[in-house]
Amino acid sequence: MQDNESVLQEYQLTLREIGSASTSNERRRQLLENMPKLDSISDIEFLCHILLSENSDLPVIMFSIAKLENRITSELPFAEPQRRRHLFQTIFNLSHSYDVAGKPICAVRKLMSIAANITRHSDEADAAEYFLMMLEMITCEKSRPFAIKLLKVSIEEFVESNRCKTLPYERLQHMKAFAVQQTSQFYSLIIELISKKLAAFLPCAYPVREVPPGFNISSVLEQFISVLKATNDSFAKAVRNNFDQLTLELSCLGTLVRTVEADSLVGDHSLHIIYVLAFVGLQLTVQPMDPTCLDISELAVSCLQQLSERQWSLRSVEKSEMVFFLASVFSDLQRAPQSLDVLQSVLITILPTIKGRLPNSRFQNALRLLHLYANCFYAKQVENIPSGFLHNQLVCLDKSQHVDTCRTFCECWASMLDAVILRMETVANKQSAQPASYLPEGFCAAFGLALLRKLALFEVADEDDEPAETIEWFDSGSLPRFCLELLALLARVDINSQWHIVMGEYERTAASVQRCIVEVFHSGASVPFNNMDSSEVAQVNDQLRQYRCVIKAACCLTGPFDAWNCGDHFERCYEFLTRHCEMTLLLTRSFFNKPTSIYGVFEEPIVSTMATALLCFRSYSPWLSSCYADAQQSGNRNVEVSLLVSTALNAVTAVLRDSQFCGKLAQAAVLTLRSILLTIRPHSFVLSMNGIQSLYRQSIDGLYKCLPDDIRNALYVSLANYLILPWYNAVGEEQEWSQRKPVYEQLIRSILADYFAVVDAEQSVPYEMAAPVIKKAAPLIVALLDSIENESAVTKRTCYDVMRLFGKGTLSLLVLYKQHLDCVQSLLELLSHLLRTLIMQFGVDFTKQLSCTLFDLCTSTDFFSGLQADTKEATSVLECFVSVLSTIVVQTSSKFSSLLPEVVALVIGPLFNAVRKVSLALLNLQQNYE
Template sequence: MASEEASLRALESLMTEFFHSCTTNERKREIEELLNNFAQQTGAWRHCLFFLSNTRNEYVMMYSLTVFENLVNKMWIGVASQDKMEIRSCLPKLLLAQHKSVPYFIRNKLCKVIVDIGRQDWPMFYHDFFTNTLQLIQSPALAPLGLVMLKTTSEELACPREDLSVARKEELRKLLLEQVPTVLGLLTGILETYWDKHSVIASTPPPSPTSGESVELLGTLFQGSQYSKLLCQPMAALDNDSQQLCCLVLECLAHLFSWIPLSTSITPTLLASIFHFARFGCDLRTKAKIGSFISSNSSSSNGQLNPGVMPPTSNGGGRNGQQSEGNKVDRARLGVLAMTCVNELVSKNCVPMDFEEYLLRMFQQTFFLLQRLTRENNAHTVKSRLQELDESYLEKFTDFLRLFVSVHLRRIESSPQFPIVEFLALLFKYTFNQPTHEGYFACLDIWSVFLDFLTTKIKSRLADRESVLNRYKDALVLLLREVLNRIQFRYNQAQLEELDDETLDDDQQTEWQRYLRQSLEVVAKVMELLPSHAFSTLFPVLQENLDVYLGLQQFIVTTGTSRRLNISAENDCRRLHCSLRDLSSLLQAVGRLAEHFIGEVFAARFSDALAVVERLVEVTCYGSQTSLYDLETAVPSVLKPDLIDVHAQALAALQAYSHWLAQFYSEVHSQNQTQFINLITSAVDASSPLITAKVPEKLLLSACHLMVSITATVRPVFLVTLPAVQNIFNLITTENQTRRLPQEAHMLVCRALSNMLLLPWPNLPESEQQWQTRSSNHASLLAALTREYRILRGTVNITPRQPGLDDMKAVIKQTLPVLRDIVDSISGESTKSRQICYQSLQESVQVSLSLFPVFIQQPDVTDEMLAFFLTLFQALRVQMGVAFTGQIIHTFLSMFTREQLAASILQEGSAGCRVVQKFLKILQVVVQEPGQAFKPFLPSILSLCMEQVYPVVAERSSPDVKAEMFELLYQILHQNWRYFFKTSVLTSVQRGAAEDTMENEAQFTAAMQAFGQSFLQPDIHIFKQNLSYLESLNSKHKLYHRKLFRTSMLFHFINVLLQVLLHKSHDLLQEEITLAIYNMASVDFDAFYSAFMPEFLNGCQGVDTSQRAVLARNFKLERDLPSFTQSVQRLVNDLRYYRLCNSSLPTGTIKL
């Protein structure tokens, strides 16, 4: 005894020293080693039992419990049965004796250790484990402790970790499911008892000013519902202990609901009880009324019942104010937990027939709460009511609404007992009174899901489309109007000013842009359902703001060279700012709706679309003519960006209608085109003056994008003859670096000009395309664009310090991206367009090839060159011809020496690395080319891949180069299968057919080894890519059936994939790996079961003979995928479990 006392004091001293701020890391490591050595001793648990009974030191308690936890979870199989009995007896006694005096986290840890024992031994060796928990719950004084045990049991036994065999996991789940009705009955009883005990039912409640409205609005929900009266009862006034106990019950229920199936065990009474407590979340956090809900003598219970939630118990009683605040938080927490329970049930998509009625009842009860949340009275508006509520409660409630609409609306919507229109009215009030932006976003998402549901429903029921729409029309009209109001500063300035419009999120948009985008998505979805109404709502609002913008001309004052906007009064500036911001948003809205005017509805909605396009053309011309972006203003930091943004958005909105303009063009091509010509001419006149380096870049880019869309989508014949277009040609083709546009704008304009000359004109036969004229014009355009670049042709060699090197690099980096963009933009076009493009480019391509060896040591330049060649190979390889393409490949293969490649690859993320990637991409294009033209290059490409690139990347991460190299390898195998296997697929799979005729076997084997090696490395992306490549080769070429693969590789691959599953290194790919194992095994199931499995199990380390026999017996000889998958999962789980058990046995243990 004395020695144990001494050990305890020493341990306390060590623990205190370990956690002291002055202790060095070196000393901490020494203490840690001492403690680990002590814990490994046989019988250490006896000392720990003494420590737990005789110390108040929290560190010592925690350490002792960790020793027990380790013993139970890792060494239990090797503990003597007498010792196990003693531990099973002592720990629950210790818990009962000390649960009130120890901190909550110690109590919870002790509960978990006892539950871990139950996980191993219940019911065979620990038959009273669960009954003890149920008895605790039924004892008033010990109910909180019983509930902590129950929740821990649900967490640890229902979804156990992998340290159990599959058979034991299934047994535990079955045992728990048998107990569910009893447990739910007990928990229901507690909730009912406490509600009834504390309900304050006044004999004559005062009349409510809103009661009439409540009954009227959702009266149909509760006709014949026995719960309607219950839900209308006054709230229970729970004391502190009762609240904590009910919180624990609801936590238990939430976890139970996460795994038990929906069934009649979840009774109507239980649901009603949960909803009683959900009402606590609807309570306002007002200080005046809170006193009546708190019993004056309530005090905190001894230790927290829930870790991390309740504040620590103080020695002295808190002041009333603090108590009230704490109590309000606890009451809100009851509501949050109740809604968590509801959401667990509602999130289940699989609903048995006998549970559908319960679901309906749940929705009825939740909408009673929704009605309470959105009720107005003299004291509170809906918004102020929601602002007063606990944020977590509102989040849970919104989650419920989302789950209801996305998972269950299709089940409930047609029920006569569910008033869907009244529900939408409540959801509307709830949405537009949200106190936070995030809450509002979440509600908009719910509306989006609802609108998708409605659109799908209407498409599937075209016959009664109108009746369905009429049912919802009022709701949709209100929604549209309110969402439009919410994006306008005119109605919502205070909230919109709060939104950040500078910081970009992960999706590269600001908070304001996200707000606007989500709002406009809802507007667009309503437009799809109610097109004419949506348009007649939006267009007048747009007109109103446009009138303000178009009226600004009268306020422009010119003095000398300066022009200013003569609006300076603060109020006027503020109103103008709001109007311009709104106009910008409404222009985006109009652009977003463009898709609803084309296709089948073009004719029906023609006049509306024409009105929009004419207005947009008018406003863009006005903006460009008056140069509003160039004005001096009273508040330049605000109004100038506003004016630029409106102009840019008007151009972008007009661009959105380019598909409509293209359809208009095709409809009128044989009629009077005056109207169309005027629109296009005006649009070009609006864009042309903005294409200059003096214009703000945002506006310049909008004008360039509009020009690209007109030239690529609309393609009017007369475009090239317009004076404005001639001006752009002159700007781009004259030598003047000072007037040069920024690179992105320059590229866009060049693309637009090239499109005009290369793309076929719509609605005209080939004979009227004027290809000859257009071809010579295109040649002139590209000659002008590449003038400086072609001068570099004579360059033979360069030195790093050569004067003018930077200028040469600048010319290359300016020219090649433009050429690449032009080629890219016609890659999907007709042969004629690509032919003309290549003729114009031919000289520049030859210059590039001659410069490539010169700049091989300049990776930033070769990167640009290879990007250009890659685009050429992808788009114009036919036009380049076999001979020249061969010359290019030959040049590249000779330039990229092994040393060159290695040096580039080793600099991960560098320009050199990108060069190698692009080179491999070019080779991918080459090996995919059908026909025999490029087959002679296959040996050298394979050699480069396997002998030069692979050795460098094999043992390094090099993810980017690796990905491209393996894709190249896959394309070589897939597109050139007959290079390795001469026989056809058909003959190879016919039984009795001659075996494969194999060629280039060494290269094939090396490629397969490279794939196999990649499965042993940690990069999950390469693993996934390569696994999919093997599966693809199998589905297309029967790879796994080939004799060479089947006899010398198949089992190696299966073994590697099983080892990956065992090591859990690529857990995200479990399904893909198991499917691949199945496909490989299915080549010859007999061989897999009779040869591979015994060999695999015999080779498994860390398991004994009897365990191997169990593993073999449990792997069922099934041939269908689901059963096979189950067997693989079971094998992996149980093999890991046996290893864990065996590694934890004391040395010298004899296993029976």
């Protein structure tokens, strides 16, 4: 048998060769296969001997520790108590010697973790002795660093690790609870250690035994800042001298508060120590700060973040003084003379040693801390929030201009407002609920004004980057969008203050735009801007931009106006929309259906303003729908509400009649038209309006074919569906089907005239001529069908009466152009939606004919050869096949059950052969198919 020294040498050499970059994979495999032959390396004492060898490098150490852990883990469930104690002492001594010798920290931590795992398998008496030993070691200055590291690893192993497979679940949970109980006693000890190191700068020793009068975190921080101003260098020196110990203690404290109940920190004001150290890196009063102080502060902030994520009891939340600490932080930040987004280049020149830890990053840290706290606890303390805190929030918002800072601020306050709203809704659902104010009305009003100012500033930058042909107000992650979302949340908390603020701004900006139109565009000059200098042009653009901002803000206030309370807010909404109608009419009469020369440099701002004005009606459509339905039932305010609807429709039709505008303004007009016609569904007076009649007539005459496909299709779907969807609160002859159905048939035949021509042609149309027609008509037909998929049988029957005319013809086209996958894809998609929406109307015969056509198509050589190209188009074709067949299979009516054999034959026969030929990249299709 080999002696230990030769085995050790062979073992080390083998591991070094395995870890060498020059070792080939083949050689590495051979070495690994030979490793089991070294039987004696499984012995725990021998592995410890290897780990204590001075010749062992890191790969040898980590591999040996891994084998040691496996060996101990396999032995622990069956070991006697005396054996477990021996194993623990062996590993404990090994980890201590590694720590003293300065071995890699990863090796030390792993050995500590093994020692903690051995203790977790011990009885409670041995485990209690283990924690008592750590407590005694921490009180000894010489052994303290090692003991604190061991405590941190032990907490993680006992409380956070669930990877132990050698203990039953119940025992694992019991030992976790036992460890939590044992480690809670370390809070006061670690706090006391930190307090002693910084005693010269603190108002008292912590933990506090006797609380003096007026003792709170605000006063503590105020005294600390005074001391810091006078002794900044001394404080920095104290931190530098104790940096390693403070780092260890705060890091361990962070692990404690993350895993162990922290309510005990509240009772003796131990949190003050963490607050003070966190405040060092969050304040701007004392500058510059030593980098070591900022490092310690970041650890303290991390502790507070861990605390904020814990679910404390309400009593602990109230006594934690967290909100008063945050109030002090933001009070200090708002007193900073410079913007919170001060240029980094300037500060880097002054503070070259702390680059990356500048005031704006401190503000970010403060906001993140506030954000975490708000998510869990803000609503619990909303009545106790100091007014100064709210005021400081407004000042900080004004002082922050940087994108990241403002975004974090908005996210933070969105969380706080969400918490307040949730509490409001919870309280409101209680039977004995009393009206309550959750935020001061003055603060809500001031906050709303600040957000409007930010919105105006951010929109300037946003419009510079905005594509010219989009009507999206703002991208989902943009700052203006954040401002609008925050304004909407504020409105849910206090609609009265936000409505008053926004409507006041609306009236101011609307009056400004009115004056601008009169003075600039109605001045009598043929080209009004010729004599304007750049500052005057900028002023006009700014007035229009402000007006647009306020309209968008007004649209955010529609959230509280739902179907249940539209009557409560009728007067204010009606007053606003009446005023908005006046402004929309002014814009329409001033700028549309007139020569483009009158716009000049103002064309883009005018188009954007009109688009925003129209989209405002779209936002208020749900409220208008509720009010219109109520007016139809009661007869109250019927004329007034109908006038609002007709005014909005007149503005839309005026824009659509003006052929100069085919971009975002036309899109805004179509979207607004769709909302009014299909959300409100006004009655017959709409059909008698000149503008609407003209819109139908021009659509039938093909005047809107020049519009982009998506806008044109949305227009046609809106006009078509208004004719076949039931009007709300209309019964019998009031629906006027006899007047609407002929117009619908005429409209559909007209907008699909080219497709009908291809379908009805006596001779086959060449592919080059038919393909553009099919690919243009298919998306429109799909949109028409999708929009009524969940509607009534009356609506579907009217649609079917027109669509049935090209049903069989579409099947013929499918066979005719089977070798052209682009046409096949469009036709299959059309048939898929046709079947999904109107299968009951088309019936069994047509569906059977469709399945037979698909079977013939799958067996066609021309079609099958096209699928072999293995393109995205081929995949889409097969997906359409599956979609059509799945629609047939899911039918519950017994009439369609006779088609199942044919569908099954197609699925397991030619279609399966086609699907399995696709490449691995299209595996998703195969899974869906199966």
